[in-house]
Amino acid sequence: MADKVLDRGPWTGCAVLFLQSLCPDVNLLTLYKDQQGKRVIFKVIKLTLVDSAGGLGGCEMLKFHDADPFLGVEVKFVDLGACQQFLESYSSGAVGQSISQHASRILAPAxxxxxxxxxxxxxxxxxxxxxxxxxxxxxxxxxxxxxxRDEEIDQLEEELQREVLGPPVQRIPSNCFRFQNKVFEDRMLTAADVQNFANGVGRQWKHVGRTLGRECRALKDTAIDNLAYEYAREGLYEQAYQLLSRFVQAEGRAAKLSRLVKALEDCKLTSLAESILDIQPQD
Structure with missing residues (x-):
């Protein structure tokens, strides 16, 4: 079944890890409601994900949940291998051990x-x-x-990076995004963007569509399959053009350049992202 799911394009999924402290002096929910405690919990969970999923490239935290007596951590997986490795670690008890080890060191050293x-x-x-x-x-x-991803998680991530690396050299304005260590103004997608995308994406248009479809109801699998059938005679350019046009129509002001660039990155189409952003190749 996993192979069949993988064949359809980029693999994503979501799970919630619920945690309850068995240490009498540590209540995770109480700790979570304290800003300093929240940062500590975030650090413990992040270190655990690094241990159990082979790094953070295949997963990310989306949100904390108050599920008394549990604290829930919503985790998004963007790689089948990372998800499988996490499940194997969880099944063997390694995830619980990793949480206990990191928490004993950071939360309850005594x-x-x-x-x-x-x-x-x-x-x-x-x-x-x-x-x-x-x-x-x-x-x-x-x-x-x-x-x-919840804005609170973004803030905790930034605070942890500042703790490890020191203050960032450049703070990205809210109307901008970062790509390849450069900052670009985030804006609505234009007709020229749609044309550039259709010209360059080729047979990967479905993969990009499914990636955008994670957060766009108008681009679910059935809609993409319908576009492929409806514009089969017109060819790949028209199929890709109609895909991104539908995304723009459905999302309105939320159809931002940053979302398309992120989807292209996820599909390993960085050269097309560079073309749309008009990044000139290095000599």
């Missing part, structure tokens, strides 16, 4: 810290079927993230 965990994808409790890896992967894939 005592052993233990934690109770639960993993869910939508309404499915994955702890009940951890011996069925493909089923767990399918449930995570079906539980697509319904939101962008």
């Amino acid at each position: 005592q052993e810290f233990t934690v109770k965990t639960q993993l869910k994808a939508g309404t499915h409790v994955l702890d009940r079927c951890l011996d069925k890896l493909e089923l767990c992967l399918q449930q995570i894939h079906l539980s697509q993230p319904e939101r962008l």
Whole structure:
């Protein structure tokens, strides 16, 4: 089943990791409501994801949830291999051990810290079927993230980077975005952007469409398949042109350049992103 899902293009999914401290002196929900405590929890979970998913390239935290007596951490996976590695680590108990080790060092250095965990994808409790890896992967894939990353997570990420690296050299304005260590003004997509995209994306237009479709209801799989059928005779240019035009029509002012560039990056089409941004090749 996992192979069939992977064949359809970029793989994404979502799961929520629920945590409850078994240490009498540490209540994660109480700690989460304190700004300093929230930063510590974020650091512990991030270190755990690095340990259990082979780094952060294949996953990211989206949001914290108050699920008394649990603290929930919503995790988005953008790589099948990273998700599989995380599930294997979770099944073996390595995720719980990693949380306990990092938390003992950061939260409760004077005592052993233990934690109770639960993993869910939508309404499915994955702890009940951890011996069925493909089923767990399918449930995570079906539980697509319904939101962008919470601004609170962005702030915590920035604070952690400042702690590790020092103050950033350049703070990006809210109306800009960063690509290849350069800052670009974020704006609505133009007709020229649509044409450049259609000219350069080729057969990868469906993959880009599904990536944009993670956060755009108008570009779900059925809509993309319908576009492929409806404009089959006109060829790849028209199919890609209609795809991005539909994205612009559906999203309105939210159809921003940064979203298209991020989708192209996710699909490993950086050269096309450079072309749309008019980045000249280095000699």
